[in-house]
Amino acid sequence: MTTIIAFILMFGLLVFVHEFGHFIFAKRAGMLVREFAIGFGPKVFSFKNNETLYTIRLLPLGGYVRVAGEDPEIIDLKAGQHIGLEFNDEGDVNKIIVNNKSKHPNAHVIEIEKADLDHALAITGYEVDEEEKLHFKVDPKAVFVMDETETQIAPYDRQFASKTVSQRAMQLFAGPMMNFILTIVIFILLGFMQGIPADNALIGDVQEDSPAAEAGFQKGDEIVQIEGTPISKWEEFQQTVQNNPENELSMTVNRNNEMIELNVIPRRLETQDMVIGQVGVQIALEKSFIKAVPYSFEQTYMWAKLILVNLGKLVTGQFSIDMLSGPVGIYDATDQIVQTGFMNFLSWTAALSVNLGIINLLPLPALDGGRLLFVGLEAVRGKPIDPHKEGVVHFIGFALLMLLMIVVTWNDIQRLFL
The missing domain is CATH 2.30.42.10 (PDZ domain)
Structure with a gap:
C-alpha cells in the first residue's frame, strides 16, 4: 500500500507540474484552456472552474492541457442548420442550442445563413418559414449547448494559432521547463535536509x-x-x-x-x-542551504547528461527497446526505492522529473518537442504549416507512441512476472 500511495503521489506531482507549466503560460498569453487533465481515458473525477474543466482520468500515462485551436473544434455551424438562441441582458447571444431545442422553449429558433464565431462574432439567419433576415451579435463567452453539455466558443484571439510565435513556443516549452525546475527544487531540499x-x-x-x-x-x-x-x-x-x-x-x-x-x-x-x-x-x-543551490544544478546537469547519453545509445543501437521501462517498470523500481527511505524516493522523483522534461523535448510528433518543431518551421518559413497536415502528423505520432508504450509495458510484465 505504501508503494501504491508513493507512486500515485509521485506520478501526480510530475504530471501536474508539467501540465501546470503549459496551463499557466497559456493563460498568460490569453488562450482559452478547455481542459486540464491528469491521465488519459475515461474520467474518474472532474469539476469546472471558470472556463476550464479539471479532470482526473483512468489511465496513468501522462496528462494534457487542451487549448482552443490546437485541435479542430468539435462543433461547427453550417448554413441551413437550425439552431436555438438565448440572449443575455445586453441582447447578445450567450447560448447556441445545437440540438434538443425542445428542451429550451424560450430559445429563438433560426435557420443559419452565415455564422462567424472566430472574428466578427455574429450570426445571420432567418426565422423558420420567414424571409426576413436577422442579425445577431454573439457574446465572446457564449456557449454551445449540445446534448445538454455546454462548451464555450473560442474567438480567434483566444485560440492557440492567434498568438505570436514566441508565445506559442513558450507555452509548449513551459511543461518541460517546469519539470527541470521541480528537479532543481527537489535537489535543493535534499541538499538542505540530507546534506551535500x-x-x-x-x-x-x-x-x-x-x-x-x-x-x-x-x-x-x-x-x-x-x-x-x-x-x-x-x-x-x-x-x-x-x-x-x-x-x-x-x-x-x-x-x-x-x-x-x-x-x-x-x-x-x-x-x-x-x-x-x-x-x-x-x-x-x-548541511548548507547556500551550497545546496549549486549542488542541485550539478545534480540536475548530471542526470540530464546521463539521460541524453543513454538516448544516444538507443538511437545508435547500443541499447535495445527491451531495456526501456514503462509505467509497470517504473512502479517496480519505485517499490524497491521506497523501501530504502524517503530521501532516496525524493532523489528518484527528481531523476524522473528531468527525464520527463527531456523526453518531452524530443522532436517527435505529439510530444512538446514535435510541436515546437512546427512552430520553429513557421518562424523560418514566415507562415504556418497547414493545420490539418500538422494534425495528421501529430495523430500518427501519438498512435505510434501509444503502440511503443504497449510494447514497453508488455516487456515490463514479461520481465517481472513471466
Whole structure:
C-alpha cells in the first residue's frame, strides 16, 4: 500500500507540474484552456472552474492541457442548420442550442445563413418559414449547448494559432521547463535536509565488519594520502580503491589534526561487467542551504547528461527497446526505492522529473518537442504549416507512441512476472 500511495503521489506531482507549466503560460498569453487533465481515458473525477474543466482520468500515462485551436473544434455551424438562441441582458447571444431545442422553449429558433464565431462574432439567419433576415451579435463567452453539455466558443484571439510565435513556443516549452525546475527544487531540499557531499575526501559513515572498520577508520577521518600520493577529492580516493581490489593500500588520514597511517585491503566486488574494490565507507555530508543551490544544478546537469547519453545509445543501437521501462517498470523500481527511505524516493522523483522534461523535448510528433518543431518551421518559413497536415502528423505520432508504450509495458510484465 505504501508503494501504491508513493507512486500515485509521485506520478501526480510530475504530471501536474508539467501540465501546470503549459496551463499557466497559456493563460498568460490569453488562450482559452478547455481542459486540464491528469491521465488519459475515461474520467474518474472532474469539476469546472471558470472556463476550464479539471479532470482526473483512468489511465496513468501522462496528462494534457487542451487549448482552443490546437485541435479542430468539435462543433461547427453550417448554413441551413437550425439552431436555438438565448440572449443575455445586453441582447447578445450567450447560448447556441445545437440540438434538443425542445428542451429550451424560450430559445429563438433560426435557420443559419452565415455564422462567424472566430472574428466578427455574429450570426445571420432567418426565422423558420420567414424571409426576413436577422442579425445577431454573439457574446465572446457564449456557449454551445449540445446534448445538454455546454462548451464555450473560442474567438480567434483566444485560440492557440492567434498568438505570436514566441508565445506559442513558450507555452509548449513551459511543461518541460517546469519539470527541470521541480528537479532543481527537489535537489535543493535534499541538499538542505540530507546534506551535500563534502568537498574533500572526508569519511562520513563506516560500515560494520567492513575492510575500513577492520583497518581502524573512523567517522570524520580525512584521507590526505594513498601510497604517498596526495588526495584532495573523494573521487580520487574512490577511484584508487576501486582500481585495487584485494591489494593492500597504505593511507594517511587526518584525525583531529593528527596524521595517522592505516593499511586497508579493499574487498573484491563483482558487478555485471567489471571487478572493483570496496572498503565500506561513505562520504561525509554537510548541511548548507547556500551550497545546496549549486549542488542541485550539478545534480540536475548530471542526470540530464546521463539521460541524453543513454538516448544516444538507443538511437545508435547500443541499447535495445527491451531495456526501456514503462509505467509497470517504473512502479517496480519505485517499490524497491521506497523501501530504502524517503530521501532516496525524493532523489528518484527528481531523476524522473528531468527525464520527463527531456523526453518531452524530443522532436517527435505529439510530444512538446514535435510541436515546437512546427512552430520553429513557421518562424523560418514566415507562415504556418497547414493545420490539418500538422494534425495528421501529430495523430500518427501519438498512435505510434501509444503502440511503443504497449510494447514497453508488455516487456515490463514479461520481465517481472513471466
